[in-house]
Amino acid sequence: MNLIDKAAPMKLKQLEIFRSVMIAGSMVGAARLLHVSQPAISQAIHQMEKQTGVRLFRRVNGKIFATAEANILFTEIERVYAGVKNLERLAEGLRHNRHGSLRLAGFPAISRQLLPAIVADYCRDRPEVDIVLDSTQSRNIPDLVARREIDVALSVLPSDRDEVEATVINTVNAVCILPVGHRLCDKTVIHAADLDGEAFISLGRNDQSRLMIDKVFEAQGVRRRLQMETTQSDTACGFVAEGSGVSIVDEMTMSWYRDERIAVLPFEPLISFNIWLLSLKGSTQPLLTRDFAEFLQTRLADALRRPTG
Known part of the structure; x- marks a missing residue:
């Protein structure tokens, strides 16, 4: 039985209090965790039991013991909290360009070593960024970008597709x-x-x-x-x-x-x-894509300034 689905509407604050009681093992311990009074914790638990119609704790000699129903509810709440934490980490990663995926393409000469070296350097401290790199002839690249199969590409040809933006970098x-x-x-x-x-x-x-x-x-x-x-x-x-x-x-x-x-x-x-940077015209690109495009241009300029002899 999924108690969260069957229970009457509860507030997130009630769930937080219940979770703290389960973790601390007492009303007093929960009050310390949340920096509130013990009566406030007791009142919230009582209200929660009334709303759900389920007894959550047994009180014996001044101590509380979680019921089987409380343990089921706690398992569900922990799952929710884990999901929230994952969302927080995801948001943090998106904010700092450390989470997401990049679909890249490059003409063969640049995809042999130079582009992989730049991508590897970018991902060195971004282990949660997923990369797909396609090495293909420049004439194929505009179609890949137009079909949204590629986010950012390097080509020796400009685009012949109206929906693809091409910039000499x-x-x-x-x-x-x-x-x-x-x-x-x-x-x-x-x-x-x-x-x-x-x-x-x-x-x-x-x-x-x-x-x-x-x-x-x-x-x-x-x-x-x-x-x-x-x-x-x-x-x-x-x-x-x-x-x-x-x-x-x-x-x-x-x-x-x-x-x-x-x-x-x-x-x-x-x-x-010319080396052209291709991307979809008029699209709102994720921060990660824009950040990588800027990184790519800088690193490519540095690499091509080095002597070739």
Whole structure:
């Protein structure tokens, strides 16, 4: 029998008094816990027994003993109090951005290491924040945000969806990577014309950075030997390390990709890639989401200021 459901309406103060009596084991002890008089406690318990129609305590030789019904009621009240405490902890966590969930997405180059490092740092003192991180091509990200499957995302493309807000938060430059010992390694800067006739590792045909890179070489009439193609910049690094050719990738990839077989040099003319922060337009974002977005922008700026060599 659930006594709370069957009882006449009771006030929270009555429940607090009853709980204190059960914990203290006496009316006097409850009065001390609540800093009220003992008669006030006795009167409240008497009123509660009258309202519920249930005898809660037996009085023997000046002492009180809880009835079986009182123990059932106490169990229910403890469950309510535990729920209230959980709500208090939840509210506190929400207020200080330490509770909730974040659904994130990023383009592959940033999701390999940089974004996980930023997320891990953010969650270090937020163990109750749940994270989902999806690594996907930039062209897929606006749809994920529009369908509310993702809260915050990083893309190298702006959004083509009206309901998705896109803001440029950083820019990364392209660098040229060559196998160590390559004839061009002694140069301080690699120019597009230097790569004429070179075996070149290209990114995927639908990659926005590939389109920008090809446009530079086409504008200068430079003919490369496009022998290999890959959708991932770190895979291009692997081919270069094996001596299969040279490539142009973003400096962000080279901020974490380490291989002593690869030389990294500046490339001209300058090719820059924007990094866009995407979120749902017009939505009221939780404090946690806004706090993480600010943290992400700051940490990303710090990471990209570091030298890539």
